[in-house]
Amino acid sequence: MNPATAWNFAAGPARLPDAVLERARDGLFVRGADGASALERPFTGDAFRATLHSARERLAQLLELPAGYRVLFLAGGAMQQFALVPMNLLGGAQRAAYADSGYWAQRAIAEARRYCEVVAAPGFAGAAPLAAPPAGPWDLPADCAYCHITPNETVDGLAYPALPDTGEVPLVADATSCLLTAPLDLARFGLLYASAQKNLGVAGLCVLVVRADLLERAAPAVPAALSYRRQVEADSCLNTPPTLAIHLAGLVFDWIAESGGLAAMGAANRRKAATLYAAIDGSGGFYRAPVAAAHRSPVNVRFQLADEALVEPFLAAAASRGLHNLRGHRQVGGLRASLYNAMPQAGADALAGFMADFARRRG
Incomplete structure (x- = not known):
């Protein structure tokens, strides 16, 4: 199969933009006059600090970072933050609110219960069609240190409309x-975090944006390298940061900016998602989406076959056409296509065309 016509729909690690792969090949994996590649230079040196500063500034521009917020580039993934959020944000509080919107929200809740009492924020009913928690004002106890949400559930294929x-x-x-x-609208948040391996780069990096006034809440026993405040003070370099992942994240941020920024990403992602949801909804019931239309994720399209016996033939036939990693999460089964920023419209078109052809042949 020609790599140019093969598509990776994995939920993560996910596809990187072609331009980023090319720039990484030409810029990161070659030795300079000092005998070192970009990946071999000390993280305390001027060259890497310039890369770190550039990545942070570009991200701040993309996010239109409000005054009073800090950006951290931390080693590890989002699951590590399930513990670090309560460790760093509880302060003297004993309770925090969590909204149950699906699989990853439930994982965050389970970890938080090791550190505090979890107050249930509005959640989803759990019945089909699935829907995100309601928008609007949430009546939360005033003594909650924070309220945690998962606005896009990769497993469930569900997203908050607001x-x-x-x-x-x-x-x-x-x-x-x-x-x-x-x-x-970043000003709506006290803190948000994201593992890099879906839209920001490669696994091993977690980007965190935090309002500065929250940095004083960390428990005294939080290890230095896991303290948001200490990492802010050390410019994300209290310990050796994931330098390769930060280099690549900077390249991804540049690519997004050059491609039109977040407005362009949002428009492209809506078009890709509309292509696949149209293929699902227009199949006469051959394919089914378990999420209510207004709550469907624009980047993780989850769907099922009316005849579950066709799942394995579907996956095998898709792979033969260069359409890979479409199996749904083991907890929910079915099928899933992830359409992150680096997936072009051509990939969504190829999958939609295959789905229509498979339904004609096997329906």
Whole structure:
């Protein structure tokens, strides 16, 4: 299969933009006059610090970062933040609110219960068709240190149509699968975090944006390298940062800016998602989407076959056509196509065309 006509629909690690792969090949994996590649230079040196500063500045531009917010580039993934958020944000509080919107929200809730009492924020009913928690004002206890949401559930294929109003309780989000996929009103959040391997680069990096006034809440026992405040003070370099992932993230941020920014990403992602949801809804019931139309994720398209016996033949036939990693998460089964920023419209078109052909042949 020609790599130019093969498409990776994995939920993560996901496809990188072609231009980023080319720039990485030409710029990161070659030795300079000092005998070192970009990846071999010390993280304390001027060259890497310039790369770090450039990546942070470009990200701040893309996000239209409000005054009073700080950006961190941390080693690890989002699951690590399931513990670090309560460790860093509880302060003297004993409770935090969490909204259950699906698989990853439930994982965050389970980890948070090790550190505090979890107050249930509005959640989803769990019945089909699936829907995100309601928008509008949420009546939360004033003693909650924060309210945590997962605005895009990669497993469930569900997304919040709008953000809730949590009043004086800071809103915290696991934005791993949706950060940089569309414009975002960052001032609505006290903190958000995202693993890099979906829209920001490669696995091993977590980007975190936090309102500065929240940095004083960390428990005294938080290890230095895991303290948001200490990492801000050390410019994300209290310990050796994931230098390769930061280099690549900077290249991705540049590509997004050169491609029109977050407005362009959002428009492209809506078009791609509309292509696949039209293929699902127009199949006469051969394919089914379990999520209510207004709550469907624009980047993780989850669907099922009316005849589950056709799942394995579908996956095999898709792979033979260069359409890979379409199996749904093991917890929910079915099928899933992830359409992150780096997936071009041609990939969505190829999958939609295959789906129509498969339905004609096997329906």
